[in-house]
Amino acid sequence: MSDHTVGPEIERLIQLLAKLPGLGPRSARRAALHLVKRKDQLLGPLAEAMAIARDNVMECERCGNIDTVSPCTVCTDPRREDSVLVVVEDVADLWALERAKASRGRYHVLGGVLSPLDGVGPDDLSIESLVERATAADVREVILAINATVEGQSTAYYLTDRLVNCGVSVTRLAHGVPVGGELDYLDEGTLAAAMKARTEV
Amino acid sequence: MSDHTVGPEIERLIQLLAKLPGLGPRSARRAALHLVKRKDQLLGPLAEAMAIARDNVMECERCGNIDTVSPCTVCTDPRREDSVLVVVEDVADLWALERAKASRGRYHVLGGVLSPLDGVGPDDLSIESLVERATAADVREVILAINATVEGQSTAYYLTDRLVNCGVSVTRLAHGVPVGGELDYLDEGTLAAAMKARTEV
Numbered sequence: 439m440s441d442h443t444v445g446p447e448i449e450r451l452i453q454l455l456a457k458l459p460g461l462g463p464r465s466a467r468r469a470a471l472h473l474v475k476r477k478d479q480l481l482g483p484l485a486e487a488m489a490i491a492r493d494n495v496m497e498c499e500r501c502g503n504i505d506t507v508s509p510c511t512v513c514t515d516p517r518r519e520d521s522v523l524v525v526v527e528d529v530a531d532l533w534a535l536e537r538a539k540a541s542r543g544r545y546h547v548l549g550g551v552l553s554p555l556d557g558v559g560p561d562d563l564s565i566e567s568l569v570e571r572a573t574a575a576d577v578r579e580v581i582l583a584i585n586a587t588v589e590g591q592s593t594a595y596y597l598t599d600r601l602v603n604c605g606v607s608v609t610r611l612a613h614g615v616p617v618g619g620e621l622d623y624l625d626e627g628t629l630a631a632a633m634k635a636r637t638e639v
Numbered sequence: 640m641s642d643h644t645v646g647p648e649i650e651r652l653i654q655l656l657a658k659l660p661g662l663g664p665r666s667a668r669r670a671a672l673h674l675v676k677r678k679d680q681l682l683g684p685l686a687e688a689m690a691i692a693r694d695n696v697m698e699c700e701r702c703g704n705i706d707t708v709s710p711c712t713v714c715t716d717p718r719r720e721d722s723v724l725v726v727v728e729d730v731a732d733l734w735a736l737e738r739a740k741a742s743r744g745r746y747h748v749l750g751g752v753l754s755p756l757d758g759v760g761p762d763d764l765s766i767e768s769l770v771e772r773a774t775a776a777d778v779r780e781v782i783l784a785i786n787a788t789v790e791g792q793s794t795a796y797y798l799t800d801r802l803v804n805c806g807v808s809v810t811r812l813a814h815g816v817p818v819g820g821e822l823d824y825l826d827e828g829t830l831a832a833a834m835k836a837r838t839e840v
Contacts (some may be wrong), residue, residue, distance in 0.1 A: 448697050454685045460666040468661065472660050473659070485689035487655050487684055487692055489686040492678055504672070504676070
């Protein structure tokens with residue numbers, strides 16, 4: 439888009455929208471057009487919502503969650519269990535677990551997984567602060583809710599190793615058949631794991 | 640997303656992002672997270688670009704293009720031919736033709752196609768203003784660059800009918816094999832049209 443039909447204002451909007459995950463240059467153009475056609479209903483409100491988020495949203499100094507306060511609402515919620523620490527790769531995983539109401543414990547966002555090929559070592563993740571939090575007297579269990587990818591699993595092994603002297607039990611999420619999932623579409627590793635971990639009905 | 644993990648600021652951002660074409664609830668969440676993690680590089684600039692677009696972008700009173708001035712840059716460009724009027728359904732089509740440098744004429748944005756099932760009649764499109772512009776002394780050709788859909792084609796027939804007494808020649812885009820396209824993937828209608836309109840090499 440370097441033609442003179444689209445003014446620099448729209449051009450800039452398109453370029454920035456194209457940086458969003460899930461939007462390429464073409465869909466960014468469509469989105470920009472959609473926005474400028476709906477100035478009052480969408481473009482204006484979105485500009486404001488973004489300005490508000492920019493001015494108010496921050497990372498929780500304790501767990502790495504994203505919120506308007508730090509420590510975040512989850513960290514300060516008195517109804518949550520201090521004894522359980524759920525370790526996730528990313529804030530998106532934290533949100534997913536919260537939507538599923540999967541845990542009433544606290545969280546710890548690693549900020550990624552170990553990946554020697556991409557130059558991500560232990561110092562690039564918030565592992566020291568995790569060990570520190572896990573050492574606290576009231577923490578009894580650390581749940582590694584890390585993605586079941588190769589890198590995620592090797593990160594989980596590394597963390598288990600680091601947490602072995604913290605006086606906590608280290609657990610991980612169960613492998614198995616997704617609820618509502620069809621066996622025919624599942625990979626063999628998942629099926630084998632689900633079979634191995636079968637439970638009595 | 641009605642949990643208390645995500646504050647109302649982020650919740651609102653997600654809801655608005657989900658209204659963009661190409662983003663669903665899940666990808667809107669991903670986009671929101673992507674944005675709040677990149678406050679200075681992306682969220683801030685995008686908020687500003689949107690505010691600027693909201694305050695400056697308008698619809699061209701003459702052709703329906705979107706620009707920061709009205710009449711728009713294309714309508715006032717002295718290097719363009721006043722004798723040719725390219726009729727498009729939507730601003731996106733205008734942009735596409737401009738990117739392709741397909742025409743040096745002026746444009747006319749219909750704002751949609753006739754669709755009795757959806758309740759879109761001639762009065763809902765800018766057809767009167769098209770007839771008026773086509774009647775002007777200097778316009779010699781009206782190119783119907785309307786999508787080759789069923790509704791687009793019936794709109795084209797309707798327009799041809801309306802323009803018959805305007806003293807202009809009415810043309811439409813050629814059908815044929817897309818440049819770089821493989822015959823094997825093309826539908827039969829396109830192939831038949833391309834064969835019929837074959838040209839000597």
